Amino acid sequence: MTVSTAEFGFLVRGQILAGALALTMLVLVARLVRRSALRDAYALLWSVIGVGTLIVSVSPAALWDRIARAVGIDSGGTTLLLVIGMFGVLMLIMQISIALTRLERLTTAAIIGQSVEQAIGGASEQQWDDGNKA
């Protein structure tokens, strides 16, 4: 259970990289929010993800190794974090699919309604002659 200095140094450097990436994401989210490019709910979501990533990146690797073993993953904390991350990403994509479906249906219905109203307004007497005069 002893950790050699070399290994320790590697872990720290890895954490610096992860921390830097998390910080980059937070900065990006902050900028997007300021430009109001993200809806409040999404801004909050991404902020939480950014902060979460930052916390994970500075937390001791040994802790995650222990949690991984506790839940039955023998290959270490990295694997556990990968699994969690992957699951989170899939959930996010699913959420986007749901939002997109809803958006598409709303848009389609709105376009149909508007196009039909436009056609009714623009149609000449002659085009209505058959049915409407019956």
Add this chain to the structure above:
Amino acid sequence: MQNLNSAHSNPSTADRQRPLIRTLAIVPAHNESATVEQVVRSLRPLPTTDIVVVDDGSTDATAAIARKAGAIVVSFPGNLGVGAAVRAGLVLAHRMGYECAFQFDADGQHDADSIPRLLEPLSVGDADLVIGSRFLAGNYQVSRSRSLAMRMLRVVVRSVTGLRLSDPSSGFRAFSRRAIDELVDRYPTDYMDSVETIVLAHRIGLRVIEVPATMFEREHGASSASSFQAAWHTLRAVFSAYITHRRGPIGPVIDGGDS
């Protein structure tokens, strides 16, 4: 212009549609400038029938040609798919109080002479959704892969609704007033509207029947692209039909997701 009907009226057409009911011909069209004029002209002699061409984001002159030929034109700002185009037709029919509507392809594969036969069950009140089948009419030839795909669609429609339909993917179909009212807010716009609609109509309690209809081979445009695409198309249609059957309560398609 009002006398155009009586002057050009096809006697057999006029006689067979007994009570004169206000009918809307719904013609979904996407880049059909080569055929749409002929199609609209073939529909004009029908009594008490208005024609709406739903231009589904065409990049050619489809809309202008259709308008010139005498149709009402609904124009989409982009390509929304045939399901959305048919729904737009139903919305117009609902909004303007038509008693029935029928769908007719803009590519010239449907036959205007088959329309009285298609509408007949509606005028006597026997059905709400009438499908024109190219196979009931006789020897319509399809390729082997097409035939296999159609058999799959037939099987899925039969297994989920119990309806034995020979041509469930046919786009030649008529809607009763009740079908218009029921489908106007939930006509499927996701994908393969034709098969899904049968399953949906059956679930809502609409009476679905099939009548023979003549169809021509397409002259313009490629109907089926690669066989891979055709297979994918069929798989999606089967899946759509199945989930339409399994889906929960059938309300309007827009379900206030966060309400």
